Amino acid sequence: MITLEPTNSNYVNPLFKFVTKEAVALLLKIPVEQIKRIRCWAHVILVVSEHLVRFVSYADLPPILEVEPPTDKDIITWRKRWRKLKTYKAPNFWKDFYTQKYRESTSKTTLQAWERLVSRIKFALSYDAVQTLKNVFQETENLIAVSVSG
Incomplete structure (x- = not known):
């Protein structure tokens, strides 16, 4: 599940539109099925998987x-x-x-x-x-x- 986290400023990163489980999984070299949660904050993406918790930059995704x-x-x-x-x-x-x-x-x-x-x-x-x-x-x-x- 990809979640857009609410912020006080209501700012949504313009690159949010390119966030997909497939791209994140390929970037982190893990199977898509292992991703439990993707939380999109204003300036960074938090990825939680079975064996990994990692911050990812929006600008790293195609x-x-x-x-x-x-x-x-x-x-x-x-x-x-x-x-x-x-x-x-x-x-x-x-x-x-x-x-x-x-x-x-x-x-x-x-x-x-x-x-x-x-x-x-x-x-x-x-x-x-x-x-x-x-x-x-x-x-x-x-x-x-x-x-x-x-």
Whole structure:
């Protein structure tokens, strides 16, 4: 369960829209089933699982299709986080997240929607991550084409 914790200021982090159990589980390298609770506070996310309690930054989680696309403000927030960490790029797990989303796509339309989203944020990914995602996209597109025609 994902809970938005009430605060005195009623502030909701704009990156709250990208919080999913799947992304948090992949970031923390734990099975989704082990997550008991995700509590979203104004500036940080508290994740409680069977064997772990951890704070996670909103800026560590990748954008998803199910909500509005990332805004310029979202991008600025991510860049500030990465500059603070001196990585200047999205966490490496974003590549794994989008690889998983590409492979879970069961239609060309969904796959292309994920590709459009990744294209919007590819500035944030390393060259190797972009190349890997291009390859996974091609493989998945071919598999979908074969399953439709076969």
